Amino acid sequence: xxxxxxxxxxxxxxxxxxxxxxxxxxxxxxxxxxxxxxxxxxxxxxxxxxxxxxxxxxxxxxxxxxxxxxxxxxxxxxxxxxxxxxxxxxxxxxxxxxxxxxxxxxxxxxxxxxxxxxxxxxxxxxxxxxxxxxxxxxxxxxxxxxxxxxxxxxxxxxxxxxxxxxxxxxxxxxxxxxxxxxxxxxxxxxxxxxxxxxxxxxxxxxxxxxxxxxxxxxxxxxxxxxxxxxxxxxxxxxxxxxxxxxxxxxxxxxxxxxxxxxxxxxxxxxxxxxxxxxxxxxxxxxxxxxxxxxxxxxxxxxxxxxxxxxxxxxxxxxxxxxxxxxxxxxxxxxxxxxxxxxxxxxxxxxxxxxxxxxxxxxxxxxxxxxxxxxxxxxxxxxxxxxxxxxxxxxxxxxxxxxxxxxxxxxxxxxxxxxxxxxxxxxxxxxxxxxxxxxxxxxxxxxxx
Ligand code: TRP
Ligand code: ZN
Ligand code: CA
Numbered sequence: 447x448x449x450x451x452x453x454x455x456x457x458x459x460x461x462x463x464x465x466x467x468x469x470x471x472x473x474x475x476x477x478x479x480x481x482x483x484x485x486x487x488x489x490x491x492x493x494x495x496x497x498x499x500x501x502x503x504x505x506x507x508x509x510x511x512x513x514x515x516x517x518x519x520x521x522x523x524x525x526x527x528x529x530x531x532x533x534x535x536x537x538x539x540x541x542x543x544x545x546x547x548x549x550x551x552x553x554x555x556x557x558x559x560x561x562x563x564x565x566x567x568x569x570x571x572x573x574x575x576x577x578x579x580x581x582x583x584x585x586x587x588x589x590x591x592x593x594x595x596x597x598x599x600x601x602x603x604x605x606x607x608x609x610x611x612x613x614x615x616x617x618x619x620x621x622x623x624x625x626x627x628x629x630x631x632x633x634x635x636x637x638x639x640x641x642x643x644x645x646x647x648x649x650x651x652x653x654x655x656x657x658x659x660x661x662x663x664x665x666x667x668x669x670x671x672x673x674x675x676x677x678x679x680x681x682x683x684x685x686x687x688x689x690x691x692x693x694x695x696x697x698x699x700x701x702x703x704x705x706x707x708x709x710x711x712x713x714x715x716x717x718x719x720x721x722x723x724x725x726x727x728x729x730x731x732x733x734x735x736x737x738x739x740x741x742x743x744x745x746x747x748x749x750x751x752x753x754x755x756x757x758x759x760x761x762x763x764x765x766x767x768x769x770x771x772x773x774x775x776x777x778x779x780x781x782x783x784x785x786x787x788x789x790x791x792x793x794x795x796x797x798x799x800x801x802x803x804x805x806x807x808x809x810x811x812x813x814x815x816x817x818x819x820x821x822x823x824x825x826x827x828x829x830x831x832x833x834x835x836x837x838x839x840x841x842x843x844x845x846x847x848x849x850x851x852x853x854x855x856x857x858x859x860x861x862x863x864x865x866x867x868x869x870x871x872x873x874x875x876x877x878x879x880x881x882x883x884x885x886x887x888x889x890x891x892x893x894x
Contacts, residue, residue: 497769498611500603502758506749508599509591509659511536513749516589521745523595524586525626526558533582534561537602537623541565544609546621553625553636560625562633567608570618576772577620578604578653578764579634581627581700588745592752593718597655598623600761604768615772617650624700627656634700638707646707653767654701654713659757660739662732663716666692670705674712674771676779681766683820683856685759688729688888694720714763716756718742780816781807783872784891791823793884797877799834800887804869807894811835811863816893817843821855821876823885829855830877835863836870846879854885868894 512533516522519529534550541548546565553560563582580597584590605621613619626632638646651674667678669691682689692715696702701711717738727734741747783802791798817833827850831843843859874890 495613495769495773497762497765498607500600500607500758500761500765502754502761504606505599505603505757505761506752506754508536508602509595509749509752512595512598513589513591516584516591522586522588523582523584523590525555525560525583525629525632527586529589530583530625531561533598534563534623534625537582537598538563538565540602541605541621544606546605546609551633551637551640553633555626555629555632560633560636562625562637563623564637565605565621567605567613567615567619567621570615570772572618573648574616574650575618575620575648576615576651576653576768577622577649577704578655578768579622579624579700580655581625581631581633582623583625583628583633584747585628585743587743588741588747591747591749592659592661592739593657593742593747594627594655596657596659596716596752596757596760600655600658600757600764603761604764607765608768613769613773615769617772619768619772627700631700631702635703638703638709646709649704649709651710651712651771652701652704653764653771654699654704654711655760655764656699656713656715657718657739657742658714658716658760658764659752659754660716660718661751661753662722662736662738662740663753663756664722664726664730664738665689665756665759666694666715666717668692668696668701668711668713668715670696670701671710671712672779674710674767677767677770678712678714678763681763682759683818683858686854686856687759690726694718712767714760716753716760779893781894782891783894784889785874786889789876789887791821791829791876791878791885791887793878794828794881795878797830797875798887799873799875800890802872802874802890802892804836804872804892804894807868809868811866811868812894813862813864815861815863817859817861817874817890818893819843819855819857819859819874819890820888821885821890822888823854823878823883825851825880825883826853826855827851828878828880828883829885830879831855832875833859833861833863834873834875835866836872837866839866840875848880 523529549564551562624633724734833841
């Protein structure tokens with residue numbers, strides 16, 4: 447909490463926050479010269495239909511049910527054990543009541559019968575089917591509430607939200623709960639192997655959720671299909687939550703069989719047995735040097751082993767992705783040029799720059815050049831941001847505004863750069879024009 451702050455140059459109050467004020471500042475020579483155009487417009491392509499905010503209480507109620515099922519069945523929900531079938535019956539009951547067409551697919555593994563549950567939402571273009579799934583089995587040593595009651599509950603609550611909204615998506619929607627993942631993705635592989643190739647080619651994407659409520663959470667996005675990945679990353683950028691690429695073994699969950707036959711995949715993961723680094727603890731909170739999930743594959747993976755914030759965000763992210771990917775026609779990302787090296791921004795000091803080298807293009811930059819900026823700062827009103835074309839032409843992205851005390855500039859701008867040669871060294875120029883609060887350029891990128 448701060449008691450007072452210094453606002454840059456002394457100015458009549460009325461000039462501080464208005465566009466007229468900006469013009470006056472420029473006229474008075476107080477701002478760097480910028481391109482003649484007005485401020486670049488932050489791009490805000492509102493999706494046709496916004497996904498609902500899933501009630502965390504509903505997601506947690508499903509976890510309580512999985513816990514009770516395990517407790518009543520020898521402490522687990524593992525393949526071949528009664529707790530698994532009871533889990534299938536619970537999820538199926540909810541989906542049937544909500545109007546889904548459900549199918550239980552049986553298979554055999556290790557001499558025991560296994561079950562996948564498939565739930566189709568009637569309607570939508572079946573030649574473009576979007577699937578979302580989670581494994582429903584636990585290991586035999588515990589109730590599997592985070593692994594993977596969490597993903598199962600998030601996908602279930604998303605499906606129930608589709609029903610509550612009576613969604614009429616462009617794409618056909620299919621949800622899945624897999625058996626025997628813990629024995630090596632047996633259920634999901636069985637499903638994919640038994641899907642005729644004509645049916646396979648109709649699956650436009652598969653979204654996987656395995657461990658999304660880890661108690662010491664990270665926010666990992668699978669690095670697979672670029673459109674799916676971008677959909678999740680955009681969601682987290684909107685929450686101001688940094689993400690990392692999931693690198694903990696690409697083939698470790700039920701997306702692998704889909705990926706292996708060429709179906710675009712993506713997903714979320716909040717971490718398992720690996721330890722959170724201190725850099726990760728700094729950006730996400732939690733405990734450095736401790737596993738993301740200390741109860742991974744053990745008896746303590748109970749309802750106490752869940753971080754509510756991670757569970758809530760990741761469940762909402764599932765709904766966001768299903769709504770966005772099934773109701774919009776997402777534009778695939780273009781060629782991205784990015785600089786992720788941090789650059790400190792001196793307090794009330796000189797402008798700093800970060801460079802992105804664009805090579806291999808012909809002609810001019812696009813009329814709608816997308817500039818994504820991620821600046822971490824404790825008072826973003828201090829910060830002035832320009833994009834500099836290779837020839838030095840400045841495009842103002844953001845002015846200072848003394849009263850804007852919020853943190854960080856994490857924004858997407860669209861610049862008409864059609865007068866600029868595409869190839870060359872583009873720079874993001876950032877200046878902090880008021881004392882006290884400071885920050886750094888975290889990353890920025892250009893999408894051509
Ligand atoms: N159920 C997975 C497993 O036991 C959990 C897991 C670990 C995971 N690492 C992952 C899931 C990476 C997705 C991505 O192996
Ligand atoms: Zn798992
Ligand atoms: Ca400052």
